Amino acid sequence: MTTPNFPFLPDHNDLIANRYQKAEALRAAGINPYPADYDVDHLAAEVLAKKDELIASGAQVSVLGRAFTIRAFGKAAFFHLRDRSGQIQVYLKQGVLSDGDFKLYKEFLDAGDLVGVKGRVFTTKTGETTIEAATFSILTKSVRQLPEKWQGLTDVEIRYRQRYLDMIANPDVVEVFRSRSRIVSAMRRFLDDSGFMEVETPMMQPLYGGANARPFMTHHNALDMPLYMRIAPELYLKRLVVGGLHRVYEINRNFRNEGISTRHNPEFTMLELYAAGWNARNMMSFVEEIVRESARGGMGRTEFTISGEQVDFAKPFARVRMTDVVRNVLGFDIDWDLPFEEARRRVGTLGIPSTVQTTDALVIFLFEEHCEKTLVQPTFIIEFPKSVSPLAKSGEGRTEVADRFELYANGVEIANGYSELNDPREQYQRFEEQLQRRERGDLEAVGQIDEDYVRALEYGMPPTAGLGIGIDRLVMLMTGAQSIRDVILFPLMRPMAAEQVAAQEDDKSK
Secondary structure, eight states: OSSSOSSEEEEEOOHHHHHHHHHHHHHTTTOOOSSSSOOOOHHHHHHHTTHHHHHHOOOOOEEEEEEEEEEEEEEEEEEEEEEEEEEEEEEEEEEBBBBHHHHHHHOOOOTTTTEEEEEEEETTTTOOOEEEEEEEEEEEEOSOOOHHHGGGGGHHHHHHHHHHHHHHHHHHHHHHHHHHHHHHHHHHHHHHHOOOOOOOOOSSSSSOOOOOOOOEEEETTTTTTEEESSSSHHHHHHHHHHTTEEEEEEEEEEEOOOOOOOTTTTTEEEEEEEEEEEOOHHHHHHHHHHHHHHHHHHOOOSSSEEEEEEEEESSEEEEEHHHHHHHHHHOOOTTTSOOHHHHHHHHOOOOOOOTTTTTHHHHHHHHIIIEEEEEOOOOEEEEEHHHGOOOBBBEEEEEEEEEEEEEEEETTEEEEEEBBBOOOHHHHHHHHHHHHHHHHOOSOOOOOOOOOHHHHOOOOOOEEEEEEEEEHHHHHHTTSSSGGGSSSSSOOOOOOOHHHHHHHHHHHOO
């Protein structure tokens, strides 16, 4: 039987056509290769866990999963069935199976097909727990061949572009995303138990704010108005604090029109929360708790090996001034109030770009370029310049800095928080300073004054501390992932031309 209209996708080949022909042959024989349901009563892991009880009782189990490693021996065959819990071996034997079911296996089963099996459990001579199939069904005919060495799919382009294939071929990938789900669930439980209320704020905003970043723009046709994909939910969440929701949080996506790297994806997930009555020091203590509980709830432990060092999140995190880190790592004695000419002289010839024209910018450049990567153990960096902290209160006793912190681990920023600026007059002045920075060429400075947010502050926001935690980076830390793309199910990728898709498909089948 031939399959009409081939190829209908650019990368179709004879192997795919052959499997489509098998699907058509099943239909011709009165068998639906894509039935609507199947009665399942056990997962593979449950069978393995209860094997002694099941073997003793002789009870039959019904499982559903994908077939791998098919080994045929004339009138018998073995394959491994993998479901969402793990995998188990299946034994097919002519005489135990009906003639129709055995023919179904013999003529139509390919690696990758989704199948249903019902039968008793036994242990082979080699000690492997196995289901002896009394009935066998093909539930979904897989018409696209899996990579020949399915356990070794390593091409990162294929893995990230075709995450479904990555998950089929590399079971460890599935476990990373299970861990991510558990980490986020543990985080939510801890926040709920701590009296925080989960809320949702707009993804599309008429004004963007809450962070220094370049936004994505869109347009609402019916209202004929520009909108921005949010770079942060901060200003909306703090409006809720003004309104009386004194402990709020949101776990959701932010969007920043920036570059892509192993630590950056334009679309990423953040936890952002606010607590009335707290300051930055209260929030740092809370950060230690939430990271610790997320590790325990998501990974079952607080100790991890990071860049060859043992890190225990149960221990207190270090707290160090940014200027002290620059001094300790590079030997430069620079403080925020030091005149730029003197600060520049002390640094000497260290490749400082010409765009660095202030002491604030110089210290931040030195820290980001040379010091961040040294912070393997969890460390709070405190005292940031107000010039890059337009929404934060001034430091107590040090008005030239903001009462702000960032948490670093493995050389990566994990969290950012501060005592929130709630003086409407000063907030408006800070917005104006941001506009001036943007006019001087800083495209990440806030380009608009959110007058409604200032209006909200005029009604009164209580003393408040805020926090943002990068979920993707936290999961990277706890799972040992080397790239943010390894913890985002569908990272942004440059589109591939049709000929590249076909070439990759050829490579996979070799």
